[in-house]
Amino acid sequence: MAIRRAKITVVGAGFTGATTALMLAQKELGDVVLVDIPQLENPTKGKALDMLETGPVQGFDSNIIGTSNYEDTKDSDVVIITAGIARKPGMSRDDLVNTNAGIVRSVCENVKKYSPNSYVILLSNPVDAMTYAANETLGFPKNRVIGQSGVLDTARYCTFIAQELNVSVEDVRGVVLGGHGDDMVPLVRYTSVGGVPIEKLLPQERIDAIVARTRVGGGEIVNLLGNGSAYYAPAASIVQMTEAILKDKKRVLPVIALLEGEYGYENLFMGVMAVLGGDGIEKIIEIELTAEEKAALDKSAESVRNVIKVVNG
Ligand SMILES: NC(=O)c1ccc[n+]([C@@H]2O[C@H](COP(=O)([O-])OP(=O)(O)OC[C@H]3O[C@@H](n4cnc5c(N)ncnc54)[C@H](O)[C@@H]3O)[C@@H](O)[C@H]2O)c1
Numbered sequence: 454m455a456i457r458r459a460k461i462t463v464v465g466a467g468f469t470g471a472t473t474a475l476m477l478a479q480k481e482l483g484d485v486v487l488v489d490i491p492q493l494e495n496p497t498k499g500k501a502l503d504m505l506e507t508g509p510v511q512g513f514d515s516n517i518i519g520t521s522n523y524e525d526t527k528d529s530d531v532v533i534i535t536a537g538i539a540r541k542p543g544m545s546r547d548d549l550v551n552t553n554a555g556i557v558r559s560v561c562e563n564v565k566k567y568s569p570n571s572y573v574i575l576l577s578n579p580v581d582a583m584t585y586a587a588n589e590t591l592g593f594p595k596n597r598v599i600g601q602s603g604v605l606d607t608a609r610y611c612t613f614i615a616q617e618l619n620v621s622v623e624d625v626r627g628v629v630l631g632g633h634g635d636d637m638v639p640l641v642r643y644t645s646v647g648g649v650p651i652e653k654l655l656p657q658e659r660i661d662a663i664v665a666r667t668r669v670g671g672g673e674i675v676n677l678l679g680n681g682s683a684y685y686a687p688a689a690s691i692v693q694m695t696e697a698i699l700k701d702k703k704r705v706l707p708v709i710a711l712l713e714g715e716y717g718y719e720n721l722f723m724g725v726m727a728v729l730g731g732d733g734i735e736k737i738i739e740i741e742l743t744a745e746e747k748a749a750l751d752k753s754a755e756s757v758r759n760v761i762k763v764v765n766g
Pocket residue numbers: 464465466467468469470488489490493535536537538539540549553556559560575576577578579580601602605633681682683684687
């Protein structure tokens with residue numbers, strides 16, 4: 454049988470969806486189907502065509518189409534869901550829950566129908582609860598329902614550390630666990646630069662300031678943009694996760710996964726370290742935590758549970 458390119462559907466052709474589609478094509482991870490609502494069919498087709506015409510200049514052969522018809526998404530290998538509304542200054546991600554739960558559920562009905570074997574990556578916020586809602590509608594095995602938060606939150610954390618120390622971002626390693634909210638848990642003890650623990654390189658008050666800035670990193674961008682939220686780093690994060698799956702890279706990344714006993718949590722979707730490869734979430738890596746770190750994770754888990762309660766009505 455002829456080898457075919459991977460097929461990647463991106464639902465939501467707004468800031469994050471369109472940026473993700475272009476980055477996927479630039480890395481030639483597969484052919485891309487960009488989907489939005491019927492009222493935006495022409496602009497979606499227009500964005501896709503504009504991206505496709507980037508190919509001859511940048512030297513990629515990925516196909517990109519825009520559509521509002523889920524027939525076009527049939528048999529996708531990976532489906533990325535960015536559909537929904539974004540927050541504005543003064544709002545929390547949790548304020549989006551009711552609107553976006555309805556959108557995510559309706560999108561997932563189509564994913565289930567047209568791409569029943571796909572790996573599904575959620576971006577829509579509040580993303581822990583949206584991953585929970587998606588999982589309910591999809592009914593897929595838990596390794597195939599994945600949320601994006603930790604790659605982005607860790608990228609912000611590492612950016613701030615590299616800036617502070619004036620070193621390459623490539624040499625900074627960090628871990629952020631928990632929900633994608635202001636009580637997420639950057640793990641200072643597991644953060645290093647060139648293998649040296651961060652606590653040996655920076656005074657505690659600078660570390661505390663970086664942790665605090667990381668926790669509100671999304672809000673910082675929302676306030677600067679004024680009418681929407683971040684999309685370049687979120688898209689890059691989604692693309693890294695998609696690449697890990699399609700190339701079976703077995704990357705060790707923080708992802709939103711269904712927890713069934715890990716860290717003592719049951720039936721909860723939240724950010725944890727995992728091995729992400731050709732079978733999606735292949736393994737959750739449970740990290741040893743101090744009592745203080747576990748208390749912070751419990752607090753974050755409680756916030757996620759409260760939003761999931763809203764999803765459950
Ligand atoms: N998890 C994260 O780290 C993260 C990062 C960035 C953004 N987000 C979230 O991603 C979502 C999208 O952000 P954005 O900046 O792209 O917003 P955006 O408004 O630019 O784009 C959203 C798109 O979704 C489309 N849409 C709405 N309902 C749809 C449906 N039923 N089917 C298909 N498309 C539909 C809209 O028409 C719009 O084009 C938001 O909820 C935002 O909060 C999450």
